[in-house]
Amino acid sequence: MKKYLPAVMFILLAVLLIVIGIILQQPESVFNKAVRICMECVGLG
Amino acid sequence: MDRKKIRFGIQAAATLIQNANIKGFLTGSIFEGATKSVCVPGLNCYSCPGAIGACPIGALQSHLSSMKFKFPYYIVGFLIFFGAVLGRAVCGFLCPFGFFQDLLYKIPFYKKNRFRIDKYLRYLKYLILLLLVIILPLTFDLIPFFCKYVCPSGTVAGIWLAAADSNIRSALGPLFNWKLIVLLIFIVLGLIIKRPFCKYICPLGAIYGFFNRISVYRMTLDKNKCINCGACAKACMMNVDPAKNPNSMECIRCGECVDACPHKALQMGFMPGLKKTEKTNDPAVGGK
Numbered sequence: 001m002k003k004y005l006p007a008v009m010f011i012l013l014a015v016l017l018i019v020i021g022i023i024l025q026q027p028e029s030v031f032n033k034a035v036r037i038c039m040e041c042v043g044l045g
Numbered sequence: 046m047d048r049k050k051i052r053f054g055i056q057a058a059a060t061l062i063q064n065a066n067i068k069g070f071l072t073g074s075i076f077e078g079a080t081k082s083v084c085v086p087g088l089n090c091y092s093c094p095g096a097i098g099a100c101p102i103g104a105l106q107s108h109l110s111s112m113k114f115k116f117p118y119y120i121v122g123f124l125i126f127f128g129a130v131l132g133r134a135v136c137g138f139l140c141p142f143g144f145f146q147d148l149l150y151k152i153p154f155y156k157k158n159r160f161r162i163d164k165y166l167r168y169l170k171y172l173i174l175l176l177l178v179i180i181l182p183l184t185f186d187l188i189p190f191f192c193k194y195v196c197p198s199g200t201v202a203g204i205w206l207a208a209a210d211s212n213i214r215s216a217l218g219p220l221f222n223w224k225l226i227v228l229l230i231f232i233v234l235g236l237i238i239k240r241p242f243c244k245y246i247c248p249l250g251a252i253y254g255f256f257n258r259i260s261v262y263r264m265t266l267d268k269n270k271c272i273n274c275g276a277c278a279k280a281c282m283m284n285v286d287p288a289k290n291p292n293s294m295e296c297i298r299c300g301e302c303v304d305a306c307p308h309k310a311l312q313m314g315f316m317p318g319l320k321k322t323e324k325t326n327d328p329a330v331g332g333k
Contacts, residue, residue: 004316006259010129014122021119026108030119031082033107034091034099037075037213040193041092041103042203043221044213 048300052137056144063087063141064095073209084123086131087140088249090192093202094209100198101127102178102249106189110182124252132260133253136243137297142198143243149235158239158282166245167295174248191248193220197228239282243297254294262298264291265318270310280305287311 021027039045063085066076076097085098101124108117127135136143150156177191192199203221207214234241243250257263264287271288278286280301285293287302291311303311312318 001319004261007129007256007261010125010256010259011261014124014126014129017118017122017125019122021117021122024115024118026115026117026119027082029108029111030084030099030104031079033104034081034096035075035077037206038090038092038103038107038189038192038199040189040220041090041196041199042206042213043200043224044203044216044218045193045220 048304052300053147055138056147059087059139060141060144063089063098063139064093065097066095069094069096070205071209073206073213075206084120086127086135088142088196088198088247089140090196090199090202092199092206094205096202102196103189103192103199106178106182106192109179110185110187110189112186114183125256128253128256129260131253131262132257132292132298133250133294133296134260134262134298135253136240136247136250137299140243140249142247143240143297145201146231146235146240146242149232150239152236154236157237159284163244163284169245170247170251173246174251178248194223195227195246197224197231197242200224200228240297244283244295250297257294257296258292262313262315263317264296264298264303264311264313266291267310267312267318270308271306272308272310274307276305276307277302277311 068074069076073094075092075094078097080097081091081099083098084101084104085096086101088102089096089098089100091099091103101120105117105120105124108115108120131139173191173195177195181190182188200221203213203224207217207221231242238244266288273288275288277288281287282299282301283295283297285296285302287293287296298313300313303313
């Protein structure tokens with residue numbers, strides 16, 4: 001089980017970062033970008 | 046059912062789930078539901094009419110290139126989560142663009158996977174990650190360099206949108222032509238080389254590769270069973286030698302090596318060989 005400890009630590013860190021991101025309302029900026037056509041991505045911008 | 050069929054089924058299902066907005070393909074409009082705020086694990090342009098989630102690389106660049114810099118906790122959290130749980134199994138099982146390349150490689154054509162500059166070209170994806178995904182978007186506001194100049198996933202989305210919308214069609218210009226050339230290059234290379242985009246270009250694969258040694262989903266080698274016959278290395282399309290490094294940063298967990306091993310020395314899955322720690326030669330756990 002010891003060999004999976006780094007993975008567990010990273011998973012906990014990831015959850016913590018996601019929670020901080022949610023508190024800082026970062027999902028909204030992801031959403032706002034993702035619901036509009038990204039002109040650069042599709043080769044128009 | 047054999048491993049290849051299972052993997053193919055998972056890849057097809059993951060591609061369909063991540064692009065479940067079928068209506069968008071017909072109307073040329075993009076999905077605007079709440080799931081667009083959630084990052085998907087693979088490279089899947091959020092401007093694709095079918096996409097129901099956000100591409101983590103696109104979201105990361107968009108965040109880094111915004112006027113006011115704030116650390117992208119949310120997106121980095123998703124990248125670490127997928128990396129720590131799956132590593133590059135995301136590339137092998139869940140990435141729609143990886144699946145597209147696997148389908149391309151099935152087309153009968155001249156094939157060549159081993160050539161001299163291959164090992165040097167592998168470093169290109171780390172350079173692209175550093176330069177086009179992180180440094181340049183941080184330096185220049187509002188320009189997602191990787192998405193704009195390289196990412197062929199966005200070009201596929203662009204083709205679809207242009208086909209469905211005359212306004213977009215009329216706006217096509219030199220940038221689209223450049224991206225179309227890049228896409229065509231990867232299509233031709235994808236007929237010859239197994240997953241050229243994953244091997245040499247993909248910054249998402251570069252990130253997940255860092256987690257391959259520690260991820261929950263990983264590979265173990267039973268040294269007592271391995272006779273160093275080289276069958277696993279010969280079977281590997283990513284040019285990894287699993288007998289030497291079962292958790293190489295380049296391994297996409299396709300499982301070809303596991304099937305090729307005549308002595309069943311390789312195991313792959315979630316926490317494989319949990320009770321056989323002493324038999325593994327995984328350096329991450331203190332083996333040789």
